[in-house]
Amino acid sequence: MQPNDESPFALLDIQPGADGETIKQAYFKLVRAHPPEREPDTFKRIRAAYDQLRDPATRAELEMLLPIAWSPPARQRRQPALDLSLHKEDVLAAAEAFSDLDRTDWHEYYRKVKLQS
Amino acid sequence: MAKHKHSRLRIFDQIRQPAPPPGPEQAGLQAFSSGDLQRAITLWSSIPNPSAAITAALAEAYFRRALLAREPTARRADLTQAARLLPDDLRFTYLLGVEFHREGNPEQAVALYRRVLHADPAWAGAGNLLALASLRLNPDADLATLPGSTPEIRGRLGPVQALLLGEAPRRGRPANGDGRDARAPGVLHGDAHAPGLPQGVARSPGLPQGVARSPGLPRSDGPDTALDRLWQGLALIGAGDGAARAVLEDNRPLAGARAGLVRRYYRGVAAAQSGDLDAAAKTWRNCLHAKEATPWLNANLASVLLADDGARLGQDDLLADSAVSELLRGVAAAEPALAEQAVKVLDRAAREAAAAGDWHAAAVRWDRARDLVGEASGLGSARRFHHNSAIAFEKQESWRDAANAWRALLRTRPRAGKARPAAADADYTEAQWRWIRDRVFRCYKRAGEPGEAVTLYRQALKQEPQDVELRMDLAMALLANEQYQAATNELQRILEIDPQHVEARLELGTLALDDFDYPRALAMLHSALELAPDRQDVRESLALALRSQGRSFQQAGRYDQAITCFAEGERLFPSDWEFPIDLARTYFDKHKPGPAQEHLRHAAALAGTQPQGHMDVITTWATVGLFDEARAALARAEALPGLPANFHLDVAKLLLTLQKKTQLFALRSRAKGSPEAEQLVDLAVEIVRRGQPWNAGNAAYYERAARALMFERPAAAIELAQEAVRLAPSLPDALVTLGVAQGLDAKLSDAEQALRAADRLARKLGQPDLAGTANWLIPLVRKGATSLREELSLALAFESLKDLSDAFDDGSPDLFE
Numbered sequence: 001m002q003p004n005d006e007s008p009f010a011l012l013d014i015q016p017g018a019d020g021e022t023i024k025q026a027y028f029k030l031v032r033a034h035p036p037e038r039e040p041d042t043f044k045r046i047r048a049a050y051d052q053l054r055d056p057a058t059r060a061e062l063e064m065l066l067p068i069a070w071s072p073p074a075r076q077r078r079q080p081a082l083d084l085s086l087h088k089e090d091v092l093a094a095a096e097a098f099s100d101l102d103r104t105d106w107h108e109y110y111r112k113v114k115l116q117s
Numbered sequence: 118m119a120k121h122k123h124s125r126l127r128i129f130d131q132i133r134q135p136a137p138p139p140g141p142e143q144a145g146l147q148a149f150s151s152g153d154l155q156r157a158i159t160l161w162s163s164i165p166n167p168s169a170a171i172t173a174a175l176a177e178a179y180f181r182r183a184l185l186a187r188e189p190t191a192r193r194a195d196l197t198q199a200a201r202l203l204p205d206d207l208r209f210t211y212l213l214g215v216e217f218h219r220e221g222n223p224e225q226a227v228a229l230y231r232r233v234l235h236a237d238p239a240w241a242g243a244g245n246l247l248a249l250a251s252l253r254l255n256p257d258a259d260l261a262t263l264p265g266s267t268p269e270i271r272g273r274l275g276p277v278q279a280l281l282l283g284e285a286p287r288r289g290r291p292a293n294g295d296g297r298d299a300r301a302p303g304v305l306h307g308d309a310h311a312p313g314l315p316q317g318v319a320r321s322p323g324l325p326q327g328v329a330r331s332p333g334l335p336r337s338d339g340p341d342t343a344l345d346r347l348w349q350g351l352a353l354i355g356a357g358d359g360a361a362r363a364v365l366e367d368n369r370p371l372a373g374a375r376a377g378l379v380r381r382y383y384r385g386v387a388a389a390q391s392g393d394l395d396a397a398a399k400t401w402r403n404c405l406h407a408k409e410a411t412p413w414l415n416a417n418l419a420s421v422l423l424a425d426d427g428a429r430l431g432q433d434d435l436l437a438d439s440a441v442s443e444l445l446r447g448v449a450a451a452e453p454a455l456a457e458q459a460v461k462v463l464d465r466a467a468r469e470a471a472a473a474g475d476w477h478a479a480a481v482r483w484d485r486a487r488d489l490v491g492e493a494s495g496l497g498s499a500r501r502f503h504h505n506s507a508i509a510f511e512k513q514e515s516w517r518d519a520a521n522a523w524r525a526l527l528r529t530r531p532r533a534g535k536a537r538p539a540a541a542d543a544d545y546t547e548a549q550w551r552w553i554r555d556r557v558f559r560c561y562k563r564a565g566e567p568g569e570a571v572t573l574y575r576q577a578l579k580q581e582p583q584d585v586e587l588r589m590d591l592a593m594a595l596l597a598n599e600q601y602q603a604a605t606n607e608l609q610r611i612l613e614i615d616p617q618h619v620e621a622r623l624e625l626g627t628l629a630l631d632d633f634d635y636p637r638a639l640a641m642l643h644s645a646l647e648l649a650p651d652r653q654d655v656r657e658s659l660a661l662a663l664r665s666q667g668r669s670f671q672q673a674g675r676y677d678q679a680i681t682c683f684a685e686g687e688r689l690f691p692s693d694w695e696f697p698i699d700l701a702r703t704y705f706d707k708h709k710p711g712p713a714q715e716h717l718r719h720a721a722a723l724a725g726t727q728p729q730g731h732m733d734v735i736t737t738w739a740t741v742g743l744f745d746e747a748r749a750a751l752a753r754a755e756a757l758p759g760l761p762a763n764f765h766l767d768v769a770k771l772l773l774t775l776q777k778k779t780q781l782f783a784l785r786s787r788a789k790g791s792p793e794a795e796q797l798v799d800l801a802v803e804i805v806r807r808g809q810p811w812n813a814g815n816a817a818y819y820e821r822a823a824r825a826l827m828f829e830r831p832a833a834a835i836e837l838a839q840e841a842v843r844l845a846p847s848l849p850d851a852l853v854t855l856g857v858a859q860g861l862d863a864k865l866s867d868a869e870q871a872l873r874a875a876d877r878l879a880r881k882l883g884q885p886d887l888a889g890t891a892n893w894l895i896p897l898v899r900k901g902a903t904s905l906r907e908e909l910s911l912a913l914a915f916e917s918l919k920d921l922s923d924a925f926d927d928g929s930p931d932l933f934e
Contacts, residue, residue, distance in 0.1 A: 064552055065508055067471055067479075068501040070464040070486065072457055075495075079454045082420055083413045084386050086355035088256070088281050090379045090411070094347060095277040096249055097373020100215055100242040106184050109208045113149055113174040115142050 008049035008062060016063040023053045142171060149174065154182040176202035180209060189220055207233045211243055223250040234264040245270050256281035276348040283355055343369035347380050354383050354390070362387035378404055382414050394421045398429050405440050412451065419448045419455045427462030437478065442485050449492035456493030460486045464502075471509065480509035480518075500529050511560070520560035520570070527553050527590065547620075548654060554590055558597035570594040585615045592624065601628065619649045623658055630658075635666040660686045660693070667699060676707045694723040694730040698737055705741045714746070721750055726757055728764050736771050739800055742793055747800065751807070765808025766818060769801040770825050776801070798829045805837070816845035823854045828906070831862035849879040849887050853894070860898040860905045868898045 009016055012026040027050040036043035052058045096102065139147065145160035161167065161175040176199040183195035193216045200209035214229030230247040233240050244265025251258040256278060260271050341349075346367040353361035365384045371377045385400035401418040404410060422429050422441065435441045449456035467482035487502035507522035530550055545553070561569040574591035581587055588611050595604035605628055611621040626641030642659040649655050667682030680703050687696035697720035704713030717737055724730025731754035738747035751768070754760065761767075776797040805822045812818035819841035827834035838855035845851055852875035859868035872891045879888035897905050 060548070060552065064549060064556075065511070067468055067505040067508055069468065070460060070501055072461055073495055073497060079423075079458060080416065080420065080452055082389055082417050084354075084357075084390050084417075086280065086283075086351055086383075087411070087413060090382065091277055091280045091351060092249065092253060093409075094351075094373070094376040094379040095252075095274065097371070097375035097377075097379075098273070098344075099245050099249055101219055101246065101249075102373055102375060106212070109212070110181065111173075111177055111208075113146065113177050115146055115168075115170050115174060 007066065008052045009066065011045060011049040012053065014053075016066055020054065020056075023050070023059075145171075145174065145178075149178055154178050154185070158182065172202050176206065176209065180212070183212070189216065192216055193220070205236075207236055207240060211240065214243075215246065218246060218250055223253040226250045227254065231264060238265055240265070245273075248274050252278060252281060276352075280348065280351055280355065343367055343371050344376070347371065347376060350380070350387070351383060354386055357390065359387075359391050362391055375409070378409070382411075385417070389417070389421065394424060395429065397421050402441075405444060415444055415448050416452055416455070419444055419452070419459070423455060423458040423462060427458070427466070430462055430466070437481060442488075445485070446488055446492050449489045450494075453493045453495055456489050457496060460489050460493075460496060463489070467505065467509075471505075471512075476509045476512040480506050480513070483509060498529055500526060503529065507556075507560075514563075516560045516564035517566065517569075520557050520564060520566075523553055523557045523560060524570075524573070527557060530586065547652070551593070554593045555597060557590075558594050562597075567598055571598055571600070583614055585611045585618055585621075588614075589618075589620055592621070596624070596628075604628070617648055619645050619652065619655065622648070623655055626662065627658060630662050630665060633665075633669075635662065635669065638662045639666060656689050660689045660696075663689070664695065664699065667703075671699070671703050671706065674706075676703050679703045692723060694720040694727070694733065697723065698733050701737055705737075710741075713741075714743075717746075721753065726759070728754065728757070728761055731757070732764070732768050732771060735768055736775060739772055739797060740775055740793075742796070744796060744800055751804065755807070760811065762808075762811045762815065762818065765804050765811065766822055766825070769804045769808075769822070772797050772801040772804070773825060773829065776829070798826075802826060802830050802833050805833075814844060816841045816848055816851060819844065820848070820851045820854050823851075823858055827854065827858040827861055828910075831858050834858035835862060835864075847878065847882070849875045849882065849884060849891070852878060853887065853891055856891070856898065857894060857905075857909070860894070861902055861909075863902040865898055865901065869895055872898065 009018075012023065012030060014022055014026045018026075027046065030046045031043065034042040034046060052062060138144075141160040141164050145157045148154070148156035148160060157178045158175065161171055161178065164171055167175070179195045179199040179202070183192045183199065186192045186195065193213065196209055196213040196216055199206070200213055203209060210229050211233045214226045214233065217223075217229065218226035227247060227250045230243045230250065233243045234247065237243075244263070244267060247263055247265055248258075248260050248270050251260070251263055252274065258278075260266055260274060260278065346364055346369075350361050350365035350367075353364060361383070365380060365387055367380070371380060381400060381404050385397040385404070388394075388396035388400060398418065398421040401414060401421070404414055405418065422435065429435070430441070445456070445459045449459070463482045463486040467479040467486065470476070470478035470482065483502045483505045487499040487506065490496045490499045490502065503522050503526035507519050507526060510516075510519035510522055527550070530545075558567070558570045561567060571591065571594045574587060574594055577587050578584065578591060588607055592604045592607035592611070595601075595607060605625065608621045608625045608628075611618050612625075615621075622641045622645035626638045626645060629635075629638035629641060639659070639662055642655065642662050645655045646652070646659050663682045663686035667679045667686065670676070670679035670682060680700060683696050683699045683703065687693070687700065690696060697716040701713045701716035701720065704710070704716065707713075717734060720730065720737075721734045724734060731750060735747050735750045735754065738744070738750055754764065776794045805826065808818070808822075819837045823834040823837035823841060826837065835855065835858045838851055838858050841848065841851035842855055852871050856868045856871035856875060859865075859871060872895050876888045876891040876895075879885070879891060894905075897908050900908075
């Protein structure tokens with residue numbers, strides 16, 4: 001059990017939404033494993049977590065402040081296979097790259113403007 | 118000198134006789150020369166019956182503006198104008214053809230190129246583009262018969278045509294009218310043709326095995342060019358030949374940028390064909406910033422990045438790359454499976470970042486996942502990502518962002534009458550929606566903008582004044598901002614729009630209860646419960662209102678009305694022990710012990726394993742003088758598993774507080790302590806002693822018990838304090854309590870001795886405050902027990918009254934404040 005800022009749920013190893021009895025059981029189990037006389041610091045953290053979770057309002061708030069994992073839709077979609085074929089569009093694009101289609105400088109097409117004919 | 122004078126005069130002449138403004142022709146020319154083509158077009162277009170020169174100038178202006186325009190439609194419009202003005206000027210026709218060609222309209226382009234070539238068969242570029250546009254329309258087009266076709270063009274486009282035709286058989290292709298082969302000279306046939314490659318694509322001697330030599334170019338007339346290699350590589354790609362990879366690894370520059378991009382993309386394809394997805398991903402990523410990325414490039418890159426559970430996205434922190442993000446967004450709509458995989462990977466990466474404390478990275482990833490869910494179909498709502506982003510922003514103390522994220526989440530709440538979200542989707546209870554609404558306000562408040570939520574909701578309501586949920590959000594923000602009257606007004610407005618709105622009735626009922634307006638609170642809450650009989654929170658609010666109203670009636674001596682309220686509350690909440698206790702107390706007040714006792718026993722049964730319930734039952738029995746019943750209730754509580762160690766002491770302290778209250782009322786009425794009060798103290802002492810087995814070795818229990826009892830029963834307190842000192846000799850508090858108890862019991866010498874010992878011990882332990890208290894008490898003890906009691910009573914008066922007040926804090930107006 002590492003002293004970090006893990007959530008009370010993680011500390012007591014219970015899922016969000018667990019009922020009061022489950023929380024109590026988890027607490028007692030941990031206290032038996034980490035008795036206060038042997039591991040006072042660990043016990044303090046366990047106790048603090050338990051105190052937070054046994055209060056319904058605090059527990060509700062803590063649950064709301066837990067990130068929710070995304071569940072993909074029930075129907076599994078088949079991922080498309082890689083398209084490793086030769087595309088005619090690419091062949092034409094490569095060929096057209098050497099034509100006037102990709103030309104940007106047309107200054108040689110300019111004509112002088114004379115208003116007197 | 119004279120020369121100077123002459124110059125000045127000339128200047129004056131010019132000032133006196135300004136030159137006439139130029140006409141539109143000249144003004145247009147000036148604009149044209151200065152590059153203001155728009156003005157030139159406007160001026161020249163305004164000339165009625167323009168000369169041929171003006172028409173030509175106008176066409177030139179349109180033409181030049183077309184070449185400068187960024188938008189294809191603007192370019193085409195100007196070129197069309199130029200061509201309309203000068204239909205015989207082939208520049209305009211040709212450029213218009215180019216424009217149609219670029220826009221993907223080869224039919225129109227072909228028609229225009231043919232027109233140009235008809236007028237000038239040698240027009241540079243037109244023959245080449247006509248051939249290319251014709252190949253777009255028909256890869257099998259006979260290039261030799263096209264106007265403007267030259268051997269050079271056919272030689273250049275021969276391999277292109279071969280690649281376009283793919284596996285189409287070319288053998289036996291009829292020769293052209295002039296007897297030449299349709300393909301360029303030098304095209305390899307027969308044994309040089311690589312199996313599996315398109316006709317016209319040959320293996321190149323000297324290249325790795327399986328590597329094709331450029332078709333369409335002389336085989337032995339010189340070294341392969343970069344373009345030759347490209348065609349060879351593409352032919353091998355088309356044939357699925359692994360040699361493509363080596364052929365396309367040619368870093369010589371290609372003159373056309375698009376050709377370079379094609380070569381790079383197919384390097385990736387070749388790598389993927391040989392199973393090297395890492396190389397494919399890396400190569401395709403380099404194509405990502407190109408302007409014209411094709412859908413298959415995007416889909417393939419997305420696929421390899423997401424393959425293997427998104428392992429490649431983790432490399433180089435690609436999840437934070439905005440180009441990758443754009444790519445995933447781009448493919449999401451077309452490929453829901455890829456979008457789903459991307460969301461999964463992003464969500465997992467976000468949660469990993471969050472677990473590592475990197476909430477910034479987590480927020481970025483959740484934001485991107487949310488965007489993808491928005492782009493793709495069938496991935497559910499973006500709720501959980503709004504939720505998670507809000508948490509991530511809170512962790513970073515970005516309160517405004519957090520408020521906005523919670524607000525975005527709130528906006529996804531299903532509106533009344535609208536379909537509920539899918540069961541698999543993240544859904545919230547009404548209580549949770551309320552929490553979110555409150556959180557929006559809290560976050561704005563922490564951002565230093567408490568009125569922001571109110572302002573935002575008011576702005577939104579201007580757009581949708583009939584949206585009751587939005588108005589509810591505003592009402593709750595007003596409540597959180599302590600603008601109670603404004604909140605009440607909004608809630609009432611909601612009921613005008615939707616009289617069935619349960620939330621509004623619930624809030625109005627709660628507000629009325631806060632104002633002790635019981636009739637209004639009960640009316641609102643009753644109507645809310647009628648509309649939503651299954652809502653637990655509505656039931657709870659009504660029960661709370663009934664309890665408050667009942668206790669108010671009880672204090673006023675209106676017992677029958679109190680009983681009606683408590684009984685209704687009990688029907689709403691049959692599992693709550695407080696209603697039967699309230700009923701019992703009211704029946705005792707009515708001098709009807711029969712039903713009172715029945716209710717009290719029922720309360721004890723309901724209390725089950727909850728110590729507070731048993732405490733209420735015990736103290737109720739005791740306050741009506743039924744001490745044996747109180748002891749029996751205590752015995753039942755003691756049999757509970759896991760009874761808290763401080764239970765007995767808490768009951769005793771509650772009894773002593775009740776005894777003080779009894780004395781206070783007795784003082785008011787008879788100016789004398791009642792016998793019941795003394796019995797309450799005796800019971801408290803008895804209960805403290807019964808609690809000793811639950812507190813064996815617990816010095817704090819004995820010390821606190823001694824302190825609780827020392828005024829009323831100093832002798833008993835001395836015993837308890839002595840036990841505390843025995844258990845914890847180094848506890849100066851216990852010595853102070855012992856000294857005070859001895860002083861109150863007139864054992865002045867012992868008291869002074871204990872206090873001096875406490876002083877010494879406290880100083881030794883570095884507790885100067887406690888040493889000071891002991892020293893303050895010593896002279897008081899010397900004055901005698903009565904003086905000590907008075908001094909201490911005075912000093913503790915405020916604290917005692919506060920304790921008494923707390924003990925009876927039942928939501929009704931407090932008698933002691």
